[in-house]
Amino acid sequence: MAENREIAKEVIEAIGGKENIASFAHCATRLRIMVHDKEKINQKKVEEIDKVKGAFFNSGQYQIIFGTGTVNRIFDEVEKLGITGSSKEDVKNEAKKEGNVFQRSIRTFGDVFVPIIPVLVATGLFMGLRGLLTQPQILALLGMTAKDISPNFLLFTQVLTDTAFAFLPALVAWSAFRVFGGSPVLGIVLGLMLVNPALPNAYSVADGSAHPLTMLGFIPVVGYQGSVLPAFFVGLIGAKLERALRKRVPEALDLILTPFLTLLIMITLGLFAIGPVFHSFEEWVLHGTTFVLDLPFGIAGIVIGFLHQIIVVTGVHHIFNFLEIQLLEKTGVNAFNAIITCAMAAQGAACLAVGLKTKNAKLKALALPSSLSAFLGITEPAIFGVNLRYMKPFVMGLIGGAVGGFIASIFHLAATGMAITVIPGTLLYMNHQLPLYILANLAAMAVAFVLTWMFGYNDKMLEEVKTAGSSN
Template identity: 70%
Template sequence: MSSNEEIAKQVVKAVGGEENIQSIAHCATRLRVMVHDHEKVDVDGVEDIDKVKGAFYNSGQYQIIFGTGTVNRIYEEVTNQGVTGTTKSEMKEESKQQGNRFQRAIRTFGDVFVPIIPVLVATGLFMGVRGLVTQEQILTLFGMAPENISENFILFTQVLTDTAFVFLPALVAWSTFRVFGGTPVLGLVLGLMLVSPSLPNAWEVAGGTAEPLQFLGFIPVIGYQGSVLPAFFAGIVGAKVEKFFRKRVPEALDLIVTPFLVLLIMITLSLFALGPILHIVEGWIFDGTRTLLELPFGLSGLIIGFFNQIIVITGVHHIFNFLEIQLLENLGYNPFNPIVTAAMAAQGGAALAVGVKTKKAKMKALAYPSTLSAFLGITEPAIFGVNLRYGKPFIMGLIGGGAGGFLASILGLKATGMAITVIPGALLYLNEQIIWYIVVNLVGITVAFVLTYLFGFDEKMEENM
């Protein structure tokens, strides 16, 4: 297998050389390249490169899928070769012009949440491990019972599982300031102000053990522990307010005056206007999501499981991050994750059927790694590299996702966290749900595999490619 340095050189050559690269950046799984001339890109050559799991053109960018972790190393090697193009911020400005207004808004939403997701993944894993070690069957192996667990141990696990959500507004405001061109540390402090212990705790207010502060007799003021939208919009407005003052405050006073004015204006605006209004909106969104998830007879799983990967194609699936955070924050569990997991596993099952049935060595070499990637929670290689090429396998994968999602809904599976799925996602179901979680995934995979093998792929389709 080629080294990362060699792969980087091959990528640069395949996209038309350094002179054809307008800008280059990366997200969690993909290397994103904007080129001057699309005709100079050797599409087949890119897909033949080691570690490449698929490539496609979307939103004005040529996107090469490497997968989590790998993409960071390839990007580093590409930049080590002196390939810079434009800056990352300039690339974002160029990308903002691509797609409709809704797509651009969701893409920005994703830019804010992608850096936060690893922390929330870790939190979910901590919850899963706590669920495992506190199970009565596990404790029995060590001659213990639930009542033998010390309070100090419970306190320790609460530090691990609660911190990210308690200070979630600080993480969101920090990342939003960063994305919108403000000073991230100002966003961090603003977010911390929103969860200040001096304010009534949001959870205690919701539980009826505390009352909101009343300003002017009608403005309720509370802390925003676990909230997303107030911090998100505070970050957007705050970054713009900072830019406004940076241009107008003399340089000699900028260090003192600008942070003072930004924090003063934004905490006032956040507590007395943005917070109360957006807290209500957040409640509406949560209620709508919960209503969908509580549809009877497994309809929620059927609908979400079928349509989820269609939404992934549009690139607006980052909105799900916000929905999952709300579910975890308000319910303490995530019923959305097992349904989405089934949808992803099913696309892997469809790609596996193509790999088994195809007679082309090149397609087998692409389908099998794409299948593994889907089973590890990254479906883009299977979707763009295999299933969408032939069309029908993708549809069979959607049907498999609907079947698996239906079962997940009927069984009432509940993840302890978010953002990891299929094989890694098993860590979120260690609290006595693991067998049913495996069954749900196998149903999605099996239905998609059988339908694709029997009806979704044949030699004639290969001949027409």
Template identity: 70%
Template sequence: MAENKRIAEELIEAVGGSDNIESVTHCATRMRFIIRDEDKVDKEQVEEIDKVKGAFFNSGQYQVIFGTGTVNRIYEEIEKMNLKTASKSEQTKEAAKKGSKFQRAIRTFGDVFVPIIPVLVATGLFMGLRGLVMQEQVLAIFGLTVDDISSNFLLYTEILTDTAFIFLPALIAWSTFRVFGGTPIIGIVLGLMLVSPELPNAWGVASGADPLVFFGFIPVVGYQGAVLPAFIAGIIGAKLERAIRKRVPETLDLILTPFLTLLFMSIAALFIIGPIFHSVESYILDITLFVLELPFGLAGILLGFFNQIIVITGVHHIFNLLEIQLLESLRSNPYNAIVTSAVAAQGGAALAVGLKTKHKKLKALAMPSSFSAFLGITEPAIFGVNLRYGKPFLMGLIGGGVGGFLASILNLAGSGMAITVIPGTLLYLDGQLFLYILVNLTAIAVAFALTWMFGYSDKITEKEHVS
């Protein structure tokens, strides 16, 4: 398509030309460039290009937001220009060399947990559907009661909702080995050792069963649902495997490397890492619950207001650990209920800008960006509209705080994680749907009203010549 070709050419020119690009790739919504010299990037020119919804530097990459579908078509035109393209994983490794140590650490943390999220999302949806099906009002439609439900059917639903958490250490150890350069299959087996059926079940011990005691003082249990023990064991195990492989003759590598890695790491994981970091994990959970249980809705106000600021910094993946812990421990996620209001509010602010402005380009940018936020993706709304003009972003933060406050005092909690606003309704089918909709609409309404009244005027855009 000629238009997409023109946009691709303008984009390459605006980022400093092909000589200023080390590599380019894309994700679901953004074009991602590794740039040689950031000073050569004309940021204003980039944001003036048709179909561009915002652009920013983050995690060692210059990310240009186009939105789903569009980004694929623009990338197809860029591929024809003989630039160096890269897979997302290859570019992530290249970008990992940039930024502060803290940013790189958080990025690595995200690389470990993000691949696991889809199965936890699926599990959350299973929990939501199970909660819907088991409601008395729903069963009554079919002339049934809870007592009429087959025990085999209930067992099947438990398989759907419990499997991912029972074997969570295997998933985490697999992903950690993968990120830190180990052999993923060794990580899986190490993780499975942490939940071996030969060990006392973690939930059984929590209910009063006795753990195994080794050497007279080391309590050993299964680590079903545990996060930190598998994560730390995965890091150490991957590094140990690489160290062993360097020292073992090639002819014996296939036999000795996995044998020694699993032998040493099983001892370390069960007798040292597990007991220590399981305790640390308990303290983290206690602190998280303390914050979420702050009186007068304070947790909702704080988390709802600051969530999208944290998203901008790129360190929000650290909360994956907390959400997983909440789901494993409580089988519910009050954090998700608060965060969804923060996401919805940014969409409400962008919607106000889109409806209020008379500038065609800004309207064409703000309206779809607000819808994207209502689907749980706020980057187009934040970087393309709200943060660009400042006040709409602030009004969105206030709306998020108000919605979070409401979610907190209503004790709203989702059955899963990682999806919010419209898709997130599937996590609240267990009798909470009305309250969930109320929280989101409140956040949207507050952000919309404040932005309409105080957050935006077309006078702001006059200098930009948006038309």
């Protein structure tokens, strides 16, 4: 389309021309661009381009939000203008050079866990559906009781809900090998070794029905069902070991010796050193997390509900993936989800208030779709495109998130899964919690909307932002 071609030309011009582009790719909603000189980017000009919902630097990349579908078309038009696109991995590798050690570490942590989240989402949905179908009230509507449920049906649901967590180390080790440049199949095998049925089952050891093996007279050895960190570090060290071996082993023996030595060395380290050390660390993290979530008077909900979207802005929120996986694996529920959902819903409501209150057609066209995106669980367009630009709506959203988080915490709301929130997130609360989940989110949205409408935005702020942008 001619319109998209013009937008592509405007994007290239606003970021300093073709010569300023080091590499570019796209994800589901954004163009991700690495530039040679940040100073050549005209931020105000980028934000004024039609269909742009926000633009910002994150993880070393200049990211321009267009939204699902639109970004693909803009990307195609940019390529037609003679700029060769890069793979997302190439752009990520460039971005990894940016930021401090902590930011780079969190980014890498996220790269390992993000690919396995979809299967954990599916597992959470299966758990929610099983909880719904086995509720006494639902069974009563069908003229049944718990005794009428077929044991084979329950076994089938158990296969759906338990498999991903039973073999979680295999998923984590596979992803770690992939990220750190090893052979993913070796990661899968090492992960499966950590949960080999020949080892005492971690769950059985936990409930006292089994006992750890004692190796060398003092090292306790168990299976690592549901563990994350042991598999992560086995994958990290194993991938680097494999790459080092390939450089030193003669080519004629590489096929035999490299996988043999990698598996032998890493499972020895995994069972006798890495596993015991990092499993203990996991327990400390879990106890610390549950301690915070169990704080009285809704304190956890207030703090997490207020701070979560600030952490999202910093780009280090992937650390929460680990915490949520640990909560689900150890307790079967995820109290984090309910709180952060309220934080996201509140940002969407603040953005909606801006969209409904403004008389500026472009801002209205940006804010209303961005608020819908937030209600579907993607807050970046609302945050970077609207709320942060005028700041007060973002703050009002933080307050709304704290109120919703407080309610979620007071009522001990907890999801059956992770990674889906707000409207899609209702699928994780298909039990007695659903009315309270809706209440907490509506409260967060109402507070954020009313505060933004009354104190957080007026069209004078639009002019102030334009003036500030033109003076830079």
